[in-house]
Amino acid sequence: MPFTIDFLDDGRTLEWDETPDGPVVTERDDYTPRFYIAPRSPGSDLDLTKLQAIYDRHPDVVSTEIRSRRPSFRRDEEPVLAVDGVHIDRVSSLANQARQRTEYPIGDLACFNVDFSREFRYCLETGIDPTPAADLSMLRLSVPMTEAGNETYTELSVAGETISGSPMDILTAVQAALETHDPDILVCSTSEIIPALYKMATAAGVDGFTLSRWPDIDYQQLASQSTYSSYGRVGHSPARYNVPGRAIIDESNTFFYGETNLDGVLDLVSRSKKPVQELAWASIGNVLTAIQICEAHERGVLVPWNSWRHEFYKPMGTLHDADRGGFIFAPEVGFHEDVHELDFSSLYPNIICTRNVSPDVIRCECHRDRDDVPGLGYSICDERGYLVDVLEPIIDARDKIKAAIRHEQQCKDPDEDRLTELEGRSEALKWILVACFGYQGFSNAKFGRIECHEAINAFAREILLTAKQRLEVGGWRVVHGIVDSIWVTPDPSVDEANRTDLETLSSEISTTVDIRLEHEAHYDWVAFVPQRESAAGALTKYFGKVDGKDEFKIRGIEARQRSTPPFVKDVQQECLERLDATRSPAAVLSSLEAAIEKLHAGDVAVEQLVERNRVSKPLEGYTQNTQNVAALKRAHDQDVAIHPGQDIEYVVVDDKKTSRERVALAHEEIKSYDPSYYETELVRAVESLLSPIGWDRSKVRRELAETRVTELTTFANTEQD
Incomplete structure (x- = not known):
């Protein structure tokens, strides 16, 4: 079970396993990555043998063959062309050539299994489980923000110890730590530490310095830095590097390691077949897609290079009814006493599983006259959808983990290490379940379909309305409700003797909707906050005192x-x-x-006044003299690189000014601040x-x-x- 895989330029592959006796490397020279080509539409009479003959003569192709595969979940097996390349980095360019062939009408050919990340492709095609068989050792390298853009560091933290001095001092400390810890994982505050250390070694004339476990290669650059926009939010993706024999976790470019821990990362490694290094930099959608691809692979279904699913025809009335989100009961602004919060357990994932909502079975032809989705008239096939098989194991696993957490917490002497592991795994799975719904409506999702997104919302609205009606009949008043949560307080017009207890009501509602309604919390009081420019309640701004505990719940x-x-x-x-x-x-x-x-x-203290804001544009892209602009100007003057999508920290020292003197960066020596x-x-x-x-x-x-x-x-x- 290799925890990391390296690909050499000559086509060889290195599999690194961690064993009780230390790391072991296996060298392979027989791996050939594969992609597929098929007609875009079913029933096409395109002759793939002509294309096969062209690829057979290509110098980057090892072999080709006509195989029987399913180009999508809604198509049966049909002949497709399988192409094996000489190197994993040649797949995309080879696939592009198929789309450029003039012998075939534009748009008649489609390529599959093309844009996989390297280690994930290798594990998927070879059937390897990249879950480590033994504990992985780690070493953390961290550089201060003020040093991050420098070619030569004067300060570096190595395994928690700050090393200051000459390049020779820093390089010696890093090499000594590598020999002591022999880490399987290098955790870096920024991946730029890797090339920077080698540049320092070259400039200082230090021979033999290396982070690598493989003698012939020091490091490889896998991707350059970039800026992107997602849902209106600008993000920054730093350059990615690979060190043979060690996995890299870049703390500036990791979601799951930052939001969970190594246990959470490893849990998802076992489910997605993405090794540690790729899992660490992957987004939630990227990991969810990998898990879906694994399920498709098991079913013999190919993965489209570019999604091209058309939206099914809908009458105008259906479009109007479908274009709605989850149901919301506007919060009653003010303070409310004796409030209970009830939540449906993993509502959207459970809707998918209990209602069989999946892209391959929604609006099926075999049941087209059936009205299975409330208010929309969509049919859902009786055949089990693939998405159910993807999510059900995750839901079940998280339920068991949460039960184990509760059991551990109730122990007289809880095992803190065990709790940390369980909480990390639970949090990692939570994020996958949170994303599974929205991803169905994402235009670039490999297998998503907008009708699934619409159907899930329709079921959710029906479920929340059912819960509201039953709670009110039971003597409770709903003061707020949003998507999967309801806040209730005793209805003063109903005698306590005639009020049904919430445990009974929750059980009844759970049975009715086939999804568990849980009592999340009891509050002495809850206050719902109005919107800034309106008397209407803000949907996600509230605070309250938890009953029987010295703690508050705060949102927004x-x-x-x-x-x-x-x-x-x-x-x-x-x-x-x-x-x-x-x-x-x-x-x-x-x-x-x-x-x-x-x-x-x-x-x-000025440290208590630091603001942290995200930069959305490069300095020259701003037209107003905001605090962010002032901070960016100061950073530029000090050669501190802040890219769009990254955070900048500063203290406001004189907000009346519009120049760079308006703020001071958090790392500067700050003598005063703007009290007003x-x-x-x-x-x-x-x-x-x-x-x-x-x-x-x-x-x-x-x-x-x-x-x-x-x-x-x-x-x-x-x-x-």
Whole structure:
């Protein structure tokens, strides 16, 4: 079970296994990557043998053959052309040549199994499970942001120890750590550390420095850095590198390792056949696609290079009904006592599994007259869909893991290492389940279909309405509901003796809809926040006190926002505690006033005022002099590289200015800050807490001013006495 696979330029492949006795490498020279070519439409009479003869003469092709495969889930087996290349990096260029052949009408040929990542392709085609057979050793290398863009480092953290000094000192420390730990995984704060260390070694004349376990290759560059946009959000993808014999985890370019841990990564490795290095940089959709491809491979179904699924014809009325999201009960703005939160367990994935919603069976021809999807009239075939086989094992596994977590937590002496492992695995699977619904409507999804997306939403709306009606009949009032969650409080018009307990209602609803409705939490009170410019409730902004515990649940307000400075978060948390203890806006204002006084006295550490914002464009792309622009100008002056999609951290030192002097970068020596700016941020945070009871920012300001006037008057009277 190799944990990483390397591909050499001469066609050889290296499989690296971790064993109790250390790493073992297996060298292979017989691997030939394969892709397929088939007519785009079923029933075509295209002659593939002519194309086969052309490929047989190609120098980058090892062999070809006509095989029987299914070009899609909705097509039976038919003859396709299989092409084996000499090297894994030649697949895309070979496939492109098929689409450029003038002998075939444009659009009549389609290529399959083309755009797979390298290690994933190898594991899929050879049947290898890349789950490590033994524990993997790790070594972390980290460079400060101020050093990241430099060709020569003067400071580097190696296994948690900061090394400062000459390049020779740093290189010696890295080489010593490699010999001591012999890591299977190199965890780097940025992947640029890898080429930078080799450049330092060359410049310093250091012979024999290497990170690699293979003597002939130091490292390989797999991809260049790039900027991308996804759902309106700009992201940055740094360059990717490979070190033979070791997996690389780039902390600046990893979702699953950052959101979970190595246990979560390894759980998904076993399900997706993507080895550690590829799993670490992969997105949620990328991993979900890999799991789907594995299922398709088992069924003999090929994977399209580019998705070209047309949307089924729909009347205008159906288009209107289908173009809706999940059901929402607008929150009742204000404070609500004795609130219970109920959640459907993995609602969308469970809808897929219990209703058999899958791209290969939705709107099937064999049941076209059937009305299986509520309100849309879509049919769903009785044959089990492939997506059910993809998700059901993940749902079941997460349920078992969550049960194991609860059991471990209830133990008198819980095993913390075991808890960390279970929580990492649970979190990793959660993200896959979260993404499985939206991915069905993604235009680039390999097997997605918009009708699946629409059907899942239709079932979800029906389920939430069913739950609402049963809860209300049982004597409960719904104060908010969104997609898969409902907040209820006892209906004051119903006697307690006539009210059905929530455990009974949840059980009844679960049986009715065939998806478990769980009691998520009981709150002493919950406050739903209005929108900034409206009296209507904000759908995802609320806070509440958990019953019987000294903790709050917070969503959407400043304390949960990644850009909010720590000081503002702390003050909002303190004000929340005062509000819970006193139910008094005056008590909250007292805390706010004390924080403002501390700000203006200069008693707040600048580290507590750092803001973190994402950069959406390069510096020259901005037309307004925002704080981000000021920060980018300072970074540019200091040769600190900040790319679109990355975060920049700074302290506002004079918000009235429009130049680079408006802010100071977090790593700089900062002597002062702008107290008026941060006062405004504090007032905004307190407004979020008091807005459910009708206080907006102007009222908070007015009450603060009156308090200050009263204090000054009292002070003056005391002086006269």
